Amino acid sequence: MPLTERLFVRDRNGDEKGVREPIASSSDSRDGELYFEPKRVYRRSTDNSSRSSLVRVYSENERANFDQVTGSRIYDDLKHRPIPSDGKIAAETDGRSVREAQRSRKRRLSLNESHYGDMQDEYIPDLDFSEAVLQWQSEDSGSPAVLSQKLRNDSSNATPTRFPGSITRTNTWSTDREPNSGSVSPNSSYVFDSSHAQVEPIPLPNASNSVSIITPLSASEVNKSIAGSETNPSDLDPFKHGHLASSFLPRKASRRRTSVCESYNSASSSLTYLPDNTVSIIAELKMTPEEVLELIGKLPHDFVYMPYSQRKKVILDLIPNKDYKLLMSVIKKLMLKSTRSSVSISKNSLPAAATTAKSRHGSVASQFLSSFSPAGVTSTPSASSVRPDDKGMEIMGYSLGKVIGFGAWGMIRECHDLETGCVKAMKIVRFRNNMKVKNQVLKEVSIWKELHHQNILPLLQWKLNDDYAMYCLTERIHDGTIYDLVISWGEYNTSKIDLVTRCKLTIILCLQLTSALKYMHKKYIAHGDVKLENCLLEKQSAPAQWKVFLCDFGMSCRYKHCEGFSVDADSDSEPLANRPECSYTQISTYMEKNKIANQLNEPLPFHRSRSSSGLRQNNRLIKFHKIMKNKKLTRDDTPLGISSLPKTYGPALTSARIGNSSFPSLRQIASQSTVLTPTMDMTSPHQATGDETRTVGPDPHSHIGSLPYAAPELLEPSPPPLGPAADIWALGVTLYTMLTGKLPFKHDYEPRMRAMIASGKFDRKALETVCCVTTENTDATTRDGQDRPRFTGLYKALMGCLASDMNQRWELDTIEISLKEDLMKLSPLYN
Ligand SMILES: Nc1ncnc2c1ncn2[C@@H]1O[C@H](COP(=O)(O)OP(=O)(O)OP(=O)(O)O)[C@@H](O)[C@H]1O
Numbered sequence: 001m002p003l004t005e006r007l008f009v010r011d012r013n014g015d016e017k018g019v020r021e022p023i024a025s026s027s028d029s030r031d032g033e034l035y036f037e038p039k040r041v042y043r044r045s046t047d048n049s050s051r052s053s054l055v056r057v058y059s060e061n062e063r064a065n066f067d068q069v070t071g072s073r074i075y076d077d078l079k080h081r082p083i084p085s086d087g088k089i090a091a092e093t094d095g096r097s098v099r100e101a102q103r104s105r106k107r108r109l110s111l112n113e114s115h116y117g118d119m120q121d122e123y124i125p126d127l128d129f130s131e132a133v134l135q136w137q138s139e140d141s142g143s144p145a146v147l148s149q150k151l152r153n154d155s156s157n158a159t160p161t162r163f164p165g166s167i168t169r170t171n172t173w174s175t176d177r178e179p180n181s182g183s184v185s186p187n188s189s190y191v192f193d194s195s196h197a198q199v200e201p202i203p204l205p206n207a208s209n210s211v212s213i214i215t216p217l218s219a220s221e222v223n224k225s226i227a228g229s230e231t232n233p234s235d236l237d238p239f240k241h242g243h244l245a246s247s248f249l250p251r252k253a254s255r256r257r258t259s260v261c262e263s264y265n266s267a268s269s270s271l272t273y274l275p276d277n278t279v280s281i282i283a284e285l286k287m288t289p290e291e292v293l294e295l296i297g298k299l300p301h302d303f304v305y306m307p308y309s310q311r312k313k314v315i316l317d318l319i320p321n322k323d324y325k326l327l328m329s330v331i332k333k334l335m336l337k338s339t340r341s342s343v344s345i346s347k348n349s350l351p352a353a354a355t356t357a358k359s360r361h362g363s364v365a366s367q368f369l370s371s372f373s374p375a376g377v378t379s380t381p382s383a384s385s386v387r388p389d390d391k392g393m394e395i396m397g398y399s400l401g402k403v404i405g406f407g408a409w410g411m412i413r414e415c416h417d418l419e420t421g422c423v424k425a426m427k428i429v430r431f432r433n434n435m436k437v438k439n440q441v442l443k444e445v446s447i448w449k450e451l452h453h454q455n456i457l458p459l460l461q462w463k464l465n466d467d468y469a470m471y472c473l474t475e476r477i478h479d480g481t482i483y484d485l486v487i488s489w490g491e492y493n494t495s496k497i498d499l500v501t502r503c504k505l506t507i508i509l510c511l512q513l514t515s516a517l518k519y520m521h522k523k524y525i526a527h528g529d530v531k532l533e534n535c536l537l538e539k540q541s542a543p544a545q546w547k548v549f550l551c552d553f554g555m556s557c558r559y560k561h562c563e564g565f566s567v568d569a570d571s572d573s574e575p576l577a578n579r580p581e582c583s584y585t586q587i588s589t590y591m592e593k594n595k596i597a598n599q600l601n602e603p604l605p606f607h608r609s610r611s612s613s614g615l616r617q618n619n620r621l622i623k624f625h626k627i628m629k630n631k632k633l634t635r636d637d638t639p640l641g642i643s644s645l646p647k648t649y650g651p652a653l654t655s656a657r658i659g660n661s662s663f664p665s666l667r668q669i670a671s672q673s674t675v676l677t678p679t680m681d682m683t684s685p686h687q688a689t690g691d692e693t694r695t696v697g698p699d700p701h702s703h704i705g706s707l708p709y710a711a712p713e714l715l716e717p718s719p720p721p722l723g724p725a726a727d728i729w730a731l732g733v734t735l736y737t738m739l740t741g742k743l744p745f746k747h748d749y750e751p752r753m754r755a756m757i758a759s760g761k762f763d764r765k766a767l768e769t770v771c772c773v774t775t776e777n778t779d780a781t782t783r784d785g786q787d788r789p790r791f792t793g794l795y796k797a798l799m800g801c802l803a804s805d806m807n808q809r810w811e812l813d814t815i816e817i818s819l820k821e822d823l824m825k826l827s828p829l830y831n
Contacts, residue, residue, distance in 0.1 A: 303335075389471075413428060440554060457551040460475070508823075517530070532738070711757075759804075
């Protein structure tokens with residue numbers, strides 16, 4: 001008995017024997033009616049425990065990503081951001097993220113399987129699987145396995161049509177099947193064998209015509225991508241050539257491409273119910289979306305209700321040189337999906353359904369297909385097919401052009417000044433009716449617009465389209481990101497540029513990042529998501545003139561700037577009330593609760609040494625943290641502890657973060673939360689309701705921008721508020737990755753990765769080799785035989801960034817000085 005399952009579609013003529021997906025069901029059949037009768041893959045049956053046991057057994061890690069009560073996914077493991085908890089919204093408006101997360105989960109599962117064997121995924125204790133299947137077969141003659149066999153025997157032509165990339169279904173025992181429908185719910189949690197493969201680049205509809213959309217790899221993919229880099233070393237030495245080939249090329253090769261279709265399944269797309277693999281099918285057909293659209297336009301009105309043989313004939317007549325089966329599957333998906341979205345086809349409602357189907361399918365299909373096309377170019381006359389953020393649309397005096405980047409909630413398009421033709425970039429965050437995303441982007445803009453620094457991507461203009469999207473006009477940066485650069489360099493042991501050059505360039509770029517962060521921190525703003533992908537690169541002929549622009553302030557937040565805790569003594573005179581989003585109350589509560597206020601009110605030696613000597617750990621913030629540490633706080637000691645988590649914590653935000661916690665109790669609390677937090681401003685103190693009126697501090701798990709870059713303290717059950725130390729840690733991770741070509745903390749199994757971060761253990765040998773600081777390193781010469789300079793300052797700065805104890809972590813000034821010392825020491829040859 002194979003574990004795979006196949007669903008079948010039969011028409012009256014018995015022509016079509018196999019399909020891949022249940023699209024609609026009908027218990028009745030009639031002449032000429034195309035109906036789908038996916039077989040009972042799994043029936044939830046109270047009297048058959050074996051069968052009902054056949055649910056997917058999630059690992060603890062996976063389980064952490066799901067709400068334990070509702071079972072809905074609560075954590076986007078690519079972005080480590082909450083998936084909107086409103087199931088409907090999540091499903092309908094965040095299709096791309098959910099889909100991405102699902103793919104990621106599947107990928108992780110497959111990795112887990114390879115690491116831990118299949119046990120983790122499918123093993124069900126005490127279940128005799130073969131016995132259960134036999135019993136199931138005998139009980140249910142209509143079981144898919146039996147029918148599958150019957151069909152195979154019945155017809156020599158019964159080879160089921162196979163979708164590219166979704167050949168079989170694995171044992172997809174779903175519990176969310178529609179009861180008594182005789183079919184599997186369209187929302188069933190089917191797992192396609194090929195879903196793992198679909199994680200890999202999704203082919204674009206037409207390589208030549210389509211926009212190449214590139215999304216950053218998830219952090220967990222960095223190593224693999226780096227390892228897979230095939231850039232020609234000779235093209236990569238910036239000091240030899242002065243100017244690198246566009247870093248976009250290795251980026252294209254190494255990054256996952258996201259289909260345009262997927263983009264429209266993002267935050268608020270109405271097309272999220274469209275099948276995942278439609279785009280790849282169109283690509284396989286070697287057709288453009290416009291051609292498919294044109295073809296749909298030529299089909300007879302009742303095409304969808306024609307017998308299979310007639311549909312086949314129509315298709316072959318219209319377009320003889322294409323794979324008609326694939327074409328039919330695309331058309332069927334587009335037509336019937338849209339039909340089903342508004343009405344279910346049943347024998348009683350057929351005429352109405354047919355009408356509705358006809359009136360809608362064109363619309364949805366053309367909307368879908370037009371999403372590939374520039375606005376106005378599409379052949380559909382439907383006004384609804386044009387979106388405000390389509391290519392060709394005009395925003396703030398700029399015409400939107402091709403997509404140049406993708407984020408969790410939006411895209412970045414190139415755009416052109418309508419008068420001057422000047423090229424800029426437009427970041428578009430589409431939120432539609434998703435208030436959480438809207439508030440998040442409002443916060444992003446409120447912070448971003450305040451930032452004016454030579455190494456920070458400027459926000460030139462912004463516009464809020466109140467019920468659709470936020471548009472942010474910014475400079476167009478042409479040479480990719482530092483991520484791309486690192487990919488092109490490869491890993492240190494097979495580095496495609498010499499290690500001295502690598503160290504020097506790293507220092508040059510890191511100094512700019514340090515400068516940007518110093519500026520932000522001076523404004524009491526923590527970036528919150530420092531990573532390779534958020535460092536845009538503008539190259540000049542001389543590498544020393546390369547420029548970095550820090551971007552993406554979606555995770556940024558203001559941190560406390562309070563009497564006694566200021567990291568900037570100059571601003572202490574500013575009244576608290578005037579300080580933006582000051583978390584004084586939060587700190588006070590924190591202090592009061594722990595009875596440390598008196599200690600902190602003692603005058604502390606506060607000076608911001610600008611000298612190069614050693615660490616400066618004597619500011620009040622550090623003192624504060626030290627005191628907290630010495631108190632050996634327990635969870636209940638802290639205002640952010642479990643006992644003080646208010647019921648008002650929003651499920652979307654809090655559940656997502658806490659839900660990911662390895663502490664079941666935290667997840668439980670998160671799942672019990674019912675009230676949405678008003679905004680996603682993670683810096684705003686959350687007020688408890690009722691008797692508990694005190695401020696309890698920010699969501700403790702809301703500060704993780706990207707897990708591999710997360711500082712250890714952020715992973716604690718009661719993490720401190722986000723502050724500069726977390727950025728400095730992330731800078732250290734960035735530095736390390738630039739130098740070695742691999743992330744310091746990396747594991748496919750998330751809890752393991754968290755443990756690695758918490759322990760602060762990483763491969764120092766690699767770092768020593770690159771920086772040439774170990775005495776064991778005998779190969780301390782450059783490629784041309786000269787003595788290799790030792791990058792002691794760089795090494796020390798990095799170790800200072802990656803100090804597990806945030807109290808020991810270096811400050812940006814110290815890091816800067818240490819890096820500059822190395823640069824000065826370099827012989828003129830390297831300057
Ligand atoms: N001004 C720009 N010029 C060129 N490319 C850009 C520009 N801004 C962003 N990009 C590209 O788009 C990608 C995503 O941008 P950004 O990080 O700002 O979007 P986001 O939606 O905030 O993403 P995230 O999901 O990481 O928060 C960047 O990694 C970069 O490759």
